[in-house]
Amino acid sequence: MQVFSELSQLLFPTRCYGCNAIGISICSNCRRAWHPHYYLTHIGGLRVNSAVLYSPTASKIILAAKERGLKGADELIIDAIVHVLSRANFDKHNVRLVPIPSSAINRRRRGRSFIPDICDEISERTSIPVIPALRILRKVKDQSTLSAPARTKNMHGAFGIAQKIYPRGDLILIDDVVTTGATVCEAARALNSHGFAVLGSVTACVAQPLR
Template structure:
């Protein structure tokens, strides 16, 4: 599988991804991703926060990873009895399958807030280590693929100094038969923060915002990585860019899945 090198403006972030991964691998002790306490052995959280974290059950929608029929989390509501609410809202999604690890609630939500807005590398390392073990069975079952992170907004990259989906893609690919391609996708323009937008605005905000620097071979499959799946607009926009260069099989891998609210 052949990929082109990163555009010139991504050279520094490319080095940062590897330097930061090396640093967190070697220097940071395991701590709870959501608070200041030590983490449980081979877990991302301390005992208290572990009780407020929710691994997705085995019974989920294969297309969008919403739990079926009910999450054990107190935050979630029942999906529509007429079918999967997540897929109904994305009838033309180019993504054929989605795998998520945690529900985006409680301690997981707090951990991602610490990582994104406080630059907490201890929290990041805890989630990286544990998520790699949890997603390993899925990766072993899939054919050799390119693992591609959804690109960052440049201002977010400047503020945080690292890009969590890139760290996830690199960490999850390690020791597998999959190949990370950290800069196969890039953003063509500045976009507004998705968290501040409504459902329709999220889709239009990202229209034609991604391009692929990729020459796929026949039957190339891609594992598209992001930290959180909410409406799916970001993943769909990135997947559409991959479809434009001929990628047919796109499987999304996400750390956390947002659920319908009560």
């Protein structure tokens, strides 16, 4: 087995998710850009707790997980979110995790639901239950090229409540990155309008203009 492992490393050497350098999954230079701390942001009255400032390195790590399905990149994101959950002082609340759902086209393309799958592993580590309370009601545009007002308009009314889901506990929205906050704010609006208690959101990354 060791011979096969060594041969695999020769043919397909491990590369850093951030800079693609041969060696380990995240090199010391990129680790400086992906080093979980604790950042608290308020967006439209919603409390957003994050671990890492969004950067070119963070973007590559998220893409390695989301688009390439690399387990090691998943682990970095999971570790970051678990770190924030341990720092955000939710001990006095009956917390439940609510993942931001993937669109049907992205589920088919990636072969999985990215954030819901991440949430399942976070739940295993923290023993915090997951409630898949949200569903996507309509098609939305790719947010990456949109301005902040356009993102808000794009997401308005995009989320609904999954069937047979009933309000209970203090809900924490889980997502990979918050840039303008349009997605998490719309998710919170949808949940609140149906009687759910949204305590806040936890993300792996937060865009620096929000800081």
